[in-house]
Amino acid sequence: MLLDYNDYVIVYKTIDKFNNVKVLYKEYFIYVNIRKIKLHIKAKDLYPDGYDLNTLFISYEDRKLEKDIVRVSKNALKKIQKEIRNNK
Structure with a gap:
């Protein structure tokens, strides 16, 4: 539980050298001091x-695209090519 917001979070990474943990809070990853959360x-x-x-941490669309790439889906290939063209 994130004590500042009185809401629940999911711990993504363990404690670092500054006593912070990376948590998922409402679709955003934030760093919070270990003293500000409660298990x-x-x-x-x-x-x-x-x-x-x-x-929990990767969107459905991203997971689906990854599976489609692995199985060499034509639709996934077209989508990637379209993104490449739009980013030029």
Whole structure:
């Protein structure tokens, strides 16, 4: 729980040398001091073994595009080519 906002967050990275942790709060990653959060539920109690945590941190569209690229989807290739043309 993020004490400043009285709201729940998901810890993304563990404590760094400044006692900060990277958390996911309302679709944004922010760094928060460890003293400003309180553990509500442990990850091992919340998610079963083998659970793909990428589903929490990566959007559905990005995961789908990655799967389409792996299986060489024509639609994914067209989408990437279109993005490349638009970024020039």
